[in-house]
Amino acid sequence: MISAAPIRVLLLWCPGWPVLAARLVQGIAADRALALTDRGVVVACSPAAQAEGVAVGLRVRQAQHRCPDLVVLPHDVAAETRAFEPVLRAIEEKIPDVHVVRPGLAAVKARGAGRFYGSEEAAAHALLTHLQRFTADELRLPVDLRMAVADGLFTAEHAAYSSSARQPLVVVPTGRSRDFLAGLPVSVACDRRLANLLQRMGIRTLGDLAKLPRAQVNSRFGAPGLRAHQLASGEDSPILRPRVVPPELGLHVAFDPPAAQIEQIVLRCEPAAEGFVQLLTRSALICTEIRVTVQLEPDALFERLWRHPWQFGKTEVLDRIRWQLEDLATEAVTTDDETLGASVLSVQVLPESVDNAEHHAQGLWGDRPDEKVEHALTTLQHRLGHESVLTSTVAGGRLLHERRVLRPWGDALPTLRERRLEQPWPGTVPGPSPATVFSSASQVQVLSADGAPITVDERGTVNERPTWLRTHEGQRRIEQWAGPWPIRQRWWRKVKQLNRFQLVDNHLTAWLLLSDGAVWFTEARYD
Amino acid sequence: MMDRMAVTTTTRVAELHELLARHETSPAAGNVPVHPELVELFPRGLRTGAVYSLHGSMSAALALLAGPSAAGSWCAVVGVPDLGIEAAADWGVWLDRIALIPRVPAGEWTSVVAALVEVSALVVAAPPEHISPGEVSRLLARLRTSGSTLVVLGNWPRAVATLTGQVTRWDGLYDGHGHLRGGSLRLEVTERQRTRYADLELPVRP
Structure with missing residues (x-):
């Protein structure tokens, strides 16, 4: 030690x-x-x-x-x-x-x-x-x-x-540390609790502490006490860890003359991406976040941060460059999908967060999916588009579609803290979670026994008993219902207040509906 | 310093690869496991290389996903943009082992599902409106060699069994008050003209 x-x-x-x-x-x-x-x-x-x-x-x-x-x-x-x-x-x-x-x-x-x-x-x-x-x-x-x-x-x-x-x-001459430190208060060598305790015992300076037998200090105060005693006696760790000068990582490809074809740009970046990944491997580093900067000819920068849950390899880096250029191409109104609206002067890739490779070695068969799965899903993503293959997690929120977090495959999911699951979310639905949560709101009608639309006023009063639920599939009778449960938050539409209703129809399908007073939407279905 | 670190990393990576290879089991070994609540219905699990047709209940689909997911396999859900992720997690589905492809162009459906059955134990997919018999046979051929199971949400011409989920009871909600506390889901399996069923309590207790 x-x-x-x-x-x-x-x-x-x-x-x-x-x-x-x-x-x-x-x-x-x-x-x-x-x-x-x-x-x-x-x-x-x-x-x-x-x-x-x-x-x-x-x-x-x-x-x-x-x-x-x-x-x-x-x-x-x-x-x-x-x-x-x-x-x-x-x-x-x-x-x-x-x-x-x-x-x-x-x-x-x-x-x-x-x-x-x-x-x-x-x-x-x-x-x-x-x-x-x-x-x-x-x-x-x-x-x-x-x-x-x-x-x-x-x-x-x-x-x-x-x-x-x-x-x-x-x-301070060699071997004289103990004398030099003797006059200092004990609080400099230990945490506040131990310092407080030592002071109340009459041990006020490091000199007092150093005079005590080490074995007894250790048995009375444990590891922090032992450490304090060692420091007071002038016995410090013999290690001094020199800082590691970070090597110049990153990739920069300049285009002269400027290029406008996506394929051409990606192809030109390939050797540089290869070098970038090799340099990372040689430095025993793993890169999980890169910043891709595309410089366009009429003096514009297009910058974007890409995250990866495990590490960036050559193809992953090139994919991100390609996706970013494709986004640029869709923004620019051109007839050809493969051509950018503007010419690209240079492409730069900088590692934003790197980590020691050894910290990630476990991930090879712990968190990381095996190669076959990764390969198949990445191939699908190439064919269908970046946003088409998703991974998911549950986050905090009042509305059910907010609680469902979907991210493109290969992007890092929000961390536990970002998901804010443990925070209280007043207005969440108690009971079992619905198996179907609609990704887009579809309008429905809720009617009274004589076919008049049900409305909810600002104080949360329902004008009549909801009796009929009319969806695009047909009309169902409402058997049981409860509500309104107010949600004070904005939803797809900007409204002052939303009310949530839970109901069971005559087919024994249970629904969660949202109403802004007059218009009703389906939020989720228990089926 | 750098070189030494690189060497230790490389050897460590090589060791881990070796471990990985040792731990990997051969595909198509046995059946796809099911959730404990469904063991009664599928005593030997779901048959690999087979297609099951499921009607009526998304909860039943989640229950089927829970089995292989809990066993550590990957699963995929195709063409279901409205999947309740939270309910899936409640059933015990490992969310980090589920790939979602919410929207697939109708023409690509067969090839996407075929690619997914290669790597996952169970694929739940909502079929396109029309699918040609040729595509069905091609997909079945891929499925048989892959050691995975396909659950189609809807009709399927050559399904080994038809599953129907229907809620038979809801508890806790009354006329104007209360809230859903639980219920009962009846899952019927029709296999070779014989029907058997099981009642699952909702929410399921893992």
């Missing part, structure tokens, strides 16, 4: 990186009060905001109350990571194999660099000067940079926090 000899780490910390990154990305001036929020709580704020009394942990409303001209932005970790990328590249120019702890915090192994530059301090200073020049020239932003050299990430991180703007480098 954790060996007793953590490696020497040279760590870079940019204080307030979230705010800096947001300013970089959004182009906000340095003197503006800025706060980043996550789920209604401030998670980071600029010095100007701090001066106004805004603090981390405050609710957004309170923060805005204290500082009315506060700029509030959502905390976007992805953007922050992207903004940190140039800094990482600048570090790599000096010292290779950067480990990203989180945006704003990066580490490299200190030993090699220390040997190269003569000493750890010299290496840190060299990197610091390089980065200061880089941030001033490239980012055009005064970035506060702090450095620390220590045993293991944990100690280095806290050493960096103890630095100041005047003294940006802190070096």
